[in-house]
Amino acid sequence: MSSHSDANDTARLKREAATWAVDAFFRSSMVVGLGTGSTAAFAVQRLAESRAQGRLVDVRAVPTSRETEALARGLGVPLTTLDEDPVVDVTVDGADEVAPDLSLIKGGGGALLREKIVAQASRRLVIIVDAGKLSPRLGTRWPLPVEVLPFGWRSQSLFLESLGASVAVRRDERGEPFLTDQGNLVLDCDFGPIDHPEELAARLGSRAGVVGHGLFLGLTTDLVVAGSNGVEHRTRPT
Structure with a gap:
């Protein structure tokens, strides 16, 4: 019973972080990057909701995987590519492990190469996680x-x-x-x-x-963490 409850709590925190990030960083007429994985999927859903409610208009999205592309397309989110829009205003994505300097391990969903390509093309990279993804040092909790x-x-x-x-x-x-x-x-x-x-x-x-690896160093501009005390926004240390 507790494991089911823990899973529900984790999903709730992921949704809270994703909702907060989309509401805070996405604006009409932007080109946005959409990450891959369970946390990023909540961001795609929030984007679709915001479009349906008229809060975001003329937004075009670059998906980082076929999985995200299929989800976004199914929810009616307009899609583009880096060939058509080579500069992305802001990308929202998840992470498997986050160090205090906002360096990351990513790739648990298998989209690490495309995720890094989109991240490097983005003016702003917003990482959304639940508090369980925070780590004192990369590699402590995740291969x-x-x-x-x-x-x-x-x-x-x-x-x-x-x-x-x-x-x-x-x-x-x-x-x-x-x-x-x-x-x-x-x-x-x-x-x-x-x-x-x-x-x-x-x-x-x-x-x-070696065509790609999951070390994302110096790319994260913003971290959105959902935990027991609510949502916290951090920026990269200078």
């Missing part, structure tokens, strides 16, 4: 997703192990290797608490065959 080409993936696994990770191939609900929207594999890498995320990001970024 780091690394997206790799299927070609030669075992060599990437050995490379990641050489950096100190315990590596697992992500699998789907059928037990088959999970494939991203780009047709790539995701290796979930347990490094433990990461002391030097910038250094690790540089190592991963220089490796051929």
